[in-house]
Amino acid sequence: MKPPAFTYHAPESLDEALGVLAEVGEDGKVLAGGQSLVPILNMRLAAPAHLVDINRVAGLSTVDTNDTSVTVGATARHTDVELDDAAYGVQPLLRQALRLVAHPVIRNRGTTVGSLAHADPAGEMTAVLALTRGSVRITSGSGSRNVDATDFFVGPLECCLRAGEMVESATFPAFPAGTGSAFIEVARRHGDYALCGVAAAVTVLDGAVSAARAAYISVGPTPLLVDLTDAVAGGAVSGGAVSGADWAAAGRLAQSQVSPEADIHSTASYRRHLVGVLTARALAEAAAAAAPTHSLPLRRSG
Amino acid sequence: MTQIFGEPITRREDARLTTGRGRFLDDLGRHALAAAFVRSPHAHARVREIDVTAALDVEGLIGIYTYDDLDGPLAEPLPLLIPHPTLTAGRTAYPLANGIVRHVGEPIAMVVGTDRYVAEDVAGLIEVTYEPLPPVVGLTASRDGDLLVHDDLPDNVAAHLMQQTGDVDAELAAAPNTVTFTQTIERSASMPLEGRGVYARWDAQDDSLRVYSSTQTSTSVRAAIAAKLELSPGKVEVIAPDVGGGFGVKIVHPWPEELLIPWAARLLDREVKWVEDRREHFISSAHERGQIQDITAGYDDEGRLLALDVRIWHDHGAYTPYGIIVPIITSTQLLGPYKPRAYRCAIDSMYTNTVIVTPYRGAGRPQGCFAMERTMDRIADALGLDRAVVRERNLIQPDEFPYDQGLTFQDGRPLIYDSGDYPESLRMIRELVGWDDFETVRSQAAAEGRTVGIGMACYVEGTGVGPYEGGHVQVENSGRVLVSTGLTSQGQGHETVFAQIVAQELGVPLDDVVVTTGDTRRFGYAVGTFASRAAVMSGNAVALAARNVRAKALRIAADALECSVDDLDIIDGVVQVKGDPSAAMALSTVAVLSNPLRYAFDNAARAATQFAPRADPLRAPVDEDDEPGLENRDYYSPIRSTFASGMHSAVVEIDRDTCETKILRYAVVHDCGNLINPMIVEGQIHGGVAQGVGGALYEVMHYDEHGQLLNASFMDFLMPYATEIPHIETAHLQTPSPLNPLGIKGAGEAGVIPGSACLASAIEDALGVRISAMPVSPSDLFELLATDPERTRRGSR
């Protein structure tokens, strides 16, 4: 449980970091919070020749919120994002998801961007990026590009980053007006990676459910986004109560879209079952969250 | 005299241990060389070649050692620690593989380098050529016998053990009702937060060795090292420093590393240290629990158990260094607080190509309890009786003690229960958990759409097994009282409880007492810490030693104060004449007087001279049957084990949609005789219950068909967090043991024993689905609910 030898770089500016990354190319790995990378190194599952520690790079630890989105810098900790009231005001799903990510001590070190780059299909933030139709800003010595969630996640523990690139930030847009959200999961122990997790967003327009979407973790190689609007059409909202929506039907629809695999913690059929149960629960909770905003147009103070 | 024994005194070791001032193995030997091991990646293979060429250039490499480098007794197989007549095919490994490996993780080569990084680099560059052999994974494969773990053992059976009393076949044939079923129990492991570790220093001038080991038995490790390295035991010191948990795995000895690290230290004349990492602990220490049980019970219409016939296959892993203690305990402790007319338990101890199986807290008892308690539940179910009522009808009664179960226990002695009050214990647990009112709770929950259930499990635990422990008590001239005992501590609170006992017996303030455990420099004769024996064994030993010191102190003081011993008492460290506090002398002064001196080297000695007994020219300064010093060493050796007992009851809620189990309440009634420190007993129960919950709901060793352990990390081996452990409600019953001076019974393992049985009972009660395999995960419950054939018949209640 000791890592093989590596060269350690601790750049203090973005340019310097990008310079090192360009130089070391395929042999380099970005070190952010280290909560995933350090165990991998210690177990000698990876042996990068160079570690580029970005924790000292100025200007990367920000959580910037405007009317339409939240942008999280590469070294902003999960905790920074979770506790940021402005971010919660614009995109509540961030906090709803982050409280399920690991434990406080790990959230104090682990970064939200790092968990996207790590691309673990069990990582909550991958589903949040997918459901919010968010994107990441990928930067290298030769410039930046924005990549949306669908293109960013390539497979389990695999994203589209190329040698010499790093993720500079991730942007999570706000949902359309009248949208409520929820994140629900089943994990074996408190704070564990989920056996199945669902991020849901339900939009209510003029008292009727107009859109319902969900994103899933731990049931496929990348976060899976499913549009469930058809199944819940007919749902109505009045006085904060939702009626007429067939959440269970949405659960069944979602089940038909997933092809989960078995592992040591769960059979495939149990995971599929959870997709149904958790979809129904998450949608109902999201709709309930949407309803009051709609019927009582209270302005959040941000 | 203030009462100290029996008080919930705060643990004296906690301030040190919780503020980073503990001295654990890895805190020692900062400049020692570090060792790492090349371990087998195969579950079963011949080792054809070990090529070190690529590794030789690594800077900092000191040495690479394989089996061929070993000689003398070290080149022989490791000892089979506990022989038994039925262990006819015992097998142990070599310290380093001798041509064949039988589980993933078996050590093949030892690397010593300037630090652990170097050692791991080197280990990674050593190329071993294997000829893989088909592995035997799991009890079923072992039982089939198509593939063999040891090619000279045609059936994979290490031992066939039989325990019986009464005529089972006749009783079963005559029984009005019978039930037959099969159960399986998964593997788990002790999993202390601090793994194993060894640090050795060789003194070439003195030809002596000092070894620190994170062990549960320093004296026995010393004996093993001395034998294997051909040293005089007097030239070997073994010290257990602060140990971060043991739970059984560290009673096994000598681990290969406990021999190889001292051996390397002597060979190199350098300090060498090895600290196990978590992956090593998973694949090269020990596991426990795995069993398949076939059970047939005969019972009458009132639910009285007439005959119990149990057939068990016990997974022993690849070797049997600790003998068959675990199956022996299962077979004997299975009976619990009950008295079937006839009982038979036949156990096959099976080899598999997996990590060895040795005792883990509970040590075979959780499995036995699972067999018996689930039988009680089945009988209640079949007869439509309350599960508590069925148990009540089968209990041994208070006037039946001592109760002879007619079997032979793990110490080779008859299984005779010394004390207890099981009906009272049952009454208490029913009251504590609200057993009799549970139907109200159930229907209230049902009205809210919630599914709840209640379960119960009872156990008897043989504790305080011999052969002996000793204690040494010494009053220093300063008045400080040094206590030492040879057995070791792994966080139990021995510094507190042994001090309580001695302070009470001697009549000194608790703060004056300093306790040392597990250091062969201080106490050379000991057995070790296991089997809930420390309080019973060493507790009574230090009590006896303290009584002897007290008697001597009174004798010396009586001489000095010119009064009779009977007139004296010791209060707060001062010997005084009863009713006349002015005629008194401090125990420190008595200590000075106890050692007739020629030289007054300090004030204490000088001041004491005025009390010196009138010199009797015809009497030697030290009497013929006396010794200098106010100290005593005594031993406690019981004729039999003491039998603690208890009953657990749990209320669970099951989310019918997600199949998750939540423990709403967990109640414990516990009887370990007189309580030395109720807070520490409570802590022991809490920790045990947590491990019981782990075994019932979370912990599995996921071996694949190749014998690879798939979840060898804390990420995937689901040891419960504090968040998974419910609040634990406890009540104590105290039936003192007649077998020892303090009237105590052990408490260390109690909490874990009935966990699986109790939670299985509760889950079954909630869902009406039969639980016959533990642990049960949400995924398991989901699959059970989908398929259980018995469900429709039983319905859900």
Ligand SMILES: Cc1cc2nc3c(=O)[nH]c(=O)nc-3n(C[C@H](O)[C@H](O)[C@H](O)COP(=O)(O)OP(=O)(O)OC[C@H]3O[C@@H](n4cnc5c(N)ncnc54)[C@H](O)[C@@H]3O)c2cc1C
């Ligand atoms: C006990 C435990 C439980 C956990 N439970 C959960 C959980 O339930 N849910 C969950 O989502 N996560 C969980 N995690 C993971 C945690 O969220 C990690 O912090 C996160 O996955 C990675 O973030 P990091 O900052 O620690 O990244 P690091 O460990 O530093 O890096 C992880 C990977 O991402 C790459 N990387 C990081 N930042 C960048 C960047 N800016 N640009 C390019 N590449 C980058 C690294 O090179 C590396 O390959 C858990 C971790 C632990 C230790």
